[in-house]
Amino acid sequence: MLRVGVVGCGAIGKEHIKRLNNKLQGVTVVVVSDVFEEGAKTAAALCDGKVYTDANALINDAEVDAIVCTSPGFAHVETVLAAIKAGKPVFCEKPLATTADDCKKIVDAEIASGKHLVQVGFMRRYDKGYIQVKEALDSGEFGAPLMLHCTHRNPEVGTDYTTPMAVHDTAIHEIDCLHWLVDDEYESAQVIMPGSTKYTHSELKDPQIMLLRTKKGICIDVEVFVNCKFGYDINCEVVCEEGVVKMPAPATPIIRKEGRLSTGIETSWINRFIDSYDVELQDWVNSVAKGEVNGPTAWDGYVAAVTADALVRAQQSGNIEAIVTGECPKFYK
Numbered sequence: 001m002l003r004v005g006v007v008g009c010g011a012i013g014k015e016h017i018k019r020l021n022n023k024l025q026g027v028t029v030v031v032v033s034d035v036f037e038e039g040a041k042t043a044a045a046l047c048d049g050k051v052y053t054d055a056n057a058l059i060n061d062a063e064v065d066a067i068v069c070t071s072p073g074f075a076h077v078e079t080v081l082a083a084i085k086a087g088k089p090v091f092c093e094k095p096l097a098t099t100a101d102d103c104k105k106i107v108d109a110e111i112a113s114g115k116h117l118v119q120v121g122f123m124r125r126y127d128k129g130y131i132q133v134k135e136a137l138d139s140g141e142f143g144a145p146l147m148l149h150c151t152h153r154n155p156e157v158g159t160d161y162t163t164p165m166a167v168h169d170t171a172i173h174e175i176d177c178l179h180w181l182v183d184d185e186y187e188s189a190q191v192i193m194p195g196s197t198k199y200t201h202s203e204l205k206d207p208q209i210m211l212l213r214t215k216k217g218i219c220i221d222v223e224v225f226v227n228c229k230f231g232y233d234i235n236c237e238v239v240c241e242e243g244v245v246k247m248p249a250p251a252t253p254i255i256r257k258e259g260r261l262s263t264g265i266e267t268s269w270i271n272r273f274i275d276s277y278d279v280e281l282q283d284w285v286n287s288v289a290k291g292e293v294n295g296p297t298a299w300d301g302y303v304a305a306v307t308a309d310a311l312v313r314a315q316q317s318g319n320i321e322a323i324v325t326g327e328c329p330k331f332y333k
């Protein structure tokens with residue numbers, strides 16, 4: 001039985017504690033920590049776990065075999081580096097860190113440790129819809145992918161959410177999964193800002209159109225609209241030489257009522273990707289037992305952060321910005 005300590009007991013921390021303890025096999029949460037003690041206590045009640053306010057105490061607790069890091073992005077680097085230092089596997093929610101420099105520190109520390117310890121929570125690689133699109137593209141039946149049209153819409157975000165967060169908190173999911181989907185690397189980034197919705201504030205331009213070009217010349221557009229009001233709406237359509245492959249949305253009943261034909265749209269990430277989180281974390285638990293990392297690595301987290309940095313520069317400059325990640329180290333191949 002893998003004994004896990006969870007650092008950060010907010011929205012997704014509590015969701016992961018419940019799935020690790022009640023749904024998944026071969027794992028139990030024994031300790032939780034949060035800088036906010038009351039939050040940690042509430043989460044501990046979900047798993048009958050021990051409580052810390054100091055993440056380092058949790059990481060170095062002899063009863064903890066592995067760590068799940070679900071604190072805010074800015075706090076990830078410290079926890080992940082401490083877990084590597086303790087020689088313990090760590091599943092870190094996205095983003096791995098909020099800057100490429102911090103991600104590089106993690107990559108360097110993991111390589112120096114000689115052990116594969118870090119997995120990043122890019123759960124879309126485990127999503128049934130994205131996997132179906134990938135299988136279709138990999139079959140070769142549709143020819144080469146030429147363009148991707150994507151949307152990432154949230155119903156609303158908090159008032160502390162700012163323009164760069166549209167990249168490193170939200171579009172980071174597309175940044176990771178789209179180049180994986182088409183098996184290519186990014187070359188450049190650009191951001192176009194339409195007029196903003198009345199539902200935003202002075203520190204957040206919303207919506208934004210993010211453009212990515214890959215080394216093979218595939219052009220990707222991602223509409224990020226985090227106060228769209230109507231739902232949690234994730235779409236991805238790949239235009240190929242010989243057809244178009246569109247990701248299916250999870251099915252909901254089709255209703256005929258009062259002269260209207262309608263179907264539901266998810267309103268929260270919790271439900272939209274609920275199965276992906278289950279599959280992702282079960283795969284992590286299984287691979288940790290074998291001393292492996294099966295899912296997205298620290299290098300994937302670093303590549304995403306370099307791309308995110310280029311998009312943030314593009315938000316500010318209005319120009320096309322280069323994306324340069326360098327060669328993937330042998331350790332991750």
Ligand SMILES: NC(=O)c1ccc[n+]([C@@H]2O[C@H](COP(=O)([O-])OP(=O)(O)OC[C@H]3O[C@@H](n4cnc5c(N)ncnc54)[C@H](O)[C@@H]3O)[C@@H](O)[C@H]2O)c1
Nearest residue numbers: 008009010011012013034035036070071072073075093094
């Ligand atoms: N994969 C996904 O779809 C997905 C969905 C939601 C959130 N996330 C990611 O999960 C992380 C947490 O997001 P959330 O929505 O649960 O945030 P949240 O604000 O609800 O929770 C964060 C918690 O961490 C605590 N905290 C802050 N600093 C800490 C520190 N240094 N050590 C320990 N705890 C600390 C806060 O008190 C809070 O309880 C973020 O990185 C976010 O991007 C991923």
Ligand SMILES: O[C@H]1[C@H](O)[C@@H](O)[C@H](O)[C@@H](O)[C@H]1O
Nearest residue numbers: 153154169170171173226269
């Ligand atoms: O924009 C949100 C994304 O749609 C979710 O999937 C989470 O990653 C959340 O943290 C982001 O704020």
